[in-house]
Amino acid sequence: MSYQALYRVWRPQRFEDVAGQEAVTKTLRNALSQGNTSHAYLFSGPRGTGKTSAAKIFAKAMNCPHAQDGEPCNACDICKAITLGNLNDVIEIDAASNNGVEEIRDIREKANYAPTQAEYKVYIIDEVHMLSMGAFNALLKTLEEPPANVVFILATTEPHKIPLTIISRTQRFDFRRISPQDIIRRMTYILKEKEVEYEEDALLAIAKAAEGGMRDALSILDQALSFSDGLITLDETLRITGSITQELLSEYVSAALVNDTEKGLSLLHAILQEGKDANRLVDDTILFCRDILIYSKTQEETVLKMSKVDDQFKQLSAQADPEKIYDIIRVMNQTHQEMRQSSHAEVYLEVATVRLTQPVMTKVAPAASEAKGDSQELSNMKDKMQQMQKMIEQMQQGVQNTAAPKPAAQSRKPKKQQTFKVNQTQVFRILEKATKDDLAKLKDVWPDLIDYLPAGQKAIMKTSKPVAASPNGLVVTFDYDILCERAQNDSFLLDSIGDYLEKVIGHRAELCTVPSEQWPTVRQSFIQRLKKGGETVEEDVSAEQESAPEEDAIVTEAIGMFGKEIVTIKE
Known part of the structure; x- marks a missing residue:
């Protein structure tokens, strides 16, 4: 049999296997165990967070004759057929390629027929936001008056593109991005089952690069397995993802904090010569600075997004000036926007590095500041005196003109002109x-x-x-x-x-x-x-x-x- 990707082999088959979506899976299990299922559901959330997997598990649990506590047995013929995609009563549709009115009308007609093998006929429509307005209107009729024993599960990454009339007729579940800890926990389980050695820092780097998507994390892990020789290391993982080590990030941020321009530019050129992605460097720097700020205030490791708490990180968090960290985040964010519109990313990064490593004179000598303050105050007083003199003159002119008629003022009264003539x-x-x-x-x-x-x-x-x-x-x-x-x-x-x-x-x-x-x-x-x-x-x-x-x-x-x-x- 040909090789299958990890995200296909290790697709969750039970609700308890869906990582990072406890609120959604618990609600669905309770609804199934209590018999309070609806006729239409909307699963929305970022890519790779388990929407389609949860829909298939839900279809199995509804039709499994041996289901317990809302979980399918995965051993009966119906569960096996749904897992393999061979059950005619569970239909998966890709709305990106079947987004016309005729396809939805065909679904409406077939939905009227009773299921042949299972108890419920389940339609899973993926990327439902790709349907045309006519197709949505055709689907609306079915959602308003659904046939018996038919359930619709709509999955989308862009719920704002779905008409409100559709959303209001479904039970909506929002899938959130999966935390790095949950991603690492799932990858650890898979690697132990495959009996593959790994470094914990390598899994952390993969979880950071996945940005909350389990499918992306398993795809990167698949690449790391192919690249490694039985041991997944941090260096190999960073080479695959294009990320930068925390040690280099710490040195780069330290150069900005101590205003060492030469060291900052040297580190930047070394990072880019290694083939690291410029955009990845900007993103990692922003997240690293964010972690410094959060850790300096909370001392909690669980709230960090990408950093590992070691001695160097603790020292940097204790010494960093919050205002300087704010400045690094602000400059890097501006640089990221400028890089999108230019092909010279290295130039913008060099300019940003020079800006961050240049000392800013924020304080003035006391004597000079006092003299400057006095002169500024005197200047402000003179301006106010001139303004008061002008106001007095205007008031005098106004008193003189009160006796005179004001035809001009009357002519300036707003007139309601109807520019549009009603038919x-x-x-x-x-x-x-x-x-x-x-x-x-x-x-x-x-x-x-x-x-x-x-x-x-x-x-x-x-x-x-x-x-x-x-x-x-x-x-x-x-x-x-x-x-x-x-x-x-x-x-x-x-x-x-x-x-x-x-x-x-x-x-x-x-x-x-x-x-x-x-x-x-x-x-x-x-x-x-x-x-x-x-x-x-x-x-x-x-x-x-x-x-x-x-x-x-x-x-x-x-x-x-x-x-x-x-x-x-x-x-």
Whole structure:
């Protein structure tokens, strides 16, 4: 049989094997053991943190006939088939390559069929954020009314790209980055099972380079096993990952603390000549300085991200000036941003090293500082005197001008100019057929519609609010006239809204925009027109208005919102 990568061979098969996600695994086990499982789950978190593995374990535990305390037995035929990926009732789908509407519709159709071998049919959709908006809408129908014995598990690294209507219909579990200690514990177990010798510092270097991902850690460990001759050493691991030893980092930071430019540049050139990655050097320096600050305040080794507490580290933490450490972190972070936009990373690192190793004059001699302070205070007093003189002159001029007429001031009064003219004919045509149900449907999908739009159109529609809707039209108000005009004249925006509504509610709708300030006037004009037309409902409203003005206002509001067809007035 061909060689398999470590992360495939040692994929967790039980919840207790999932490293660093105790809160998630405990909740899932309890739900399974108590029979309180949901029809849809969302597993979100960084790559390589166990989302897909937990989904497969969950599918096994739901269908395993010998499951105990929410854990599968991994010995029955169903568990073995799910582990090998041969069970037809557990379907894994990669949304990156199956992100169309047709694929999701096919899932909806097949989900209606009962499972053939297992008790539950489980769909695991990986990278679900890659689905198109149409595919999400197709999936939404299934999540709203799920078939019996069907469970959906959605996995994603970017949950912010998933519509809120999908998230609200799932139970969400957030997988966090795995701590270096948990990664080291898992790698230690694997190496002992494989009977491979190792150095503890080598495993620490791998855990740091993995940045919280177990899959990345096992991939690096796989490389280290191939590179080594039966013993995984720190030097070989650092060569594979491109990281820098803690000893070199300590010397580099010490050179900055004692302002030794020559030593700092010499260490930098030695590190780069060894082929170390420039970006890795910046990242390691920032994290190393972070560990110095944290350890100097807490004296706790467990809170460190990448450092090993030895005599050199303790001495450096005790002697380091916090302000200087802040300066190193700030300069290195700025250098990291500059390096992204240039191909000369070495030059930026040299400049940063010179900046960090140059003494900064922060204190001034007492006599000089006092003289400077006195002169500065005198200068400030002179400036204040001049400002007061100008204020007095302005006040005198103001008193003299109080008797004179102020036509200019009156002309400067703000005038409310309506730059946008409402198309009342279009609005009235929509209001004549407006219904409460149409408006409710529109309000329900409006937030998702705005998220669906591109950035430019989303900015226009951000303050919009639907106020009336008919089967084929909708009236939307905006806070500003300019937004009304832009929305009404943007053909791409109108087409996008029509396309979305056709997918979600089944038909397109004609969009009409009205400024928020003008909407009450336009609505009242529509009511008055109905009254003049002699409609029965409106005549009743008119009669009631004479006797009860407040009730008439309520009736007018109801007709404006829901349309006269569905308004019935009773004494």
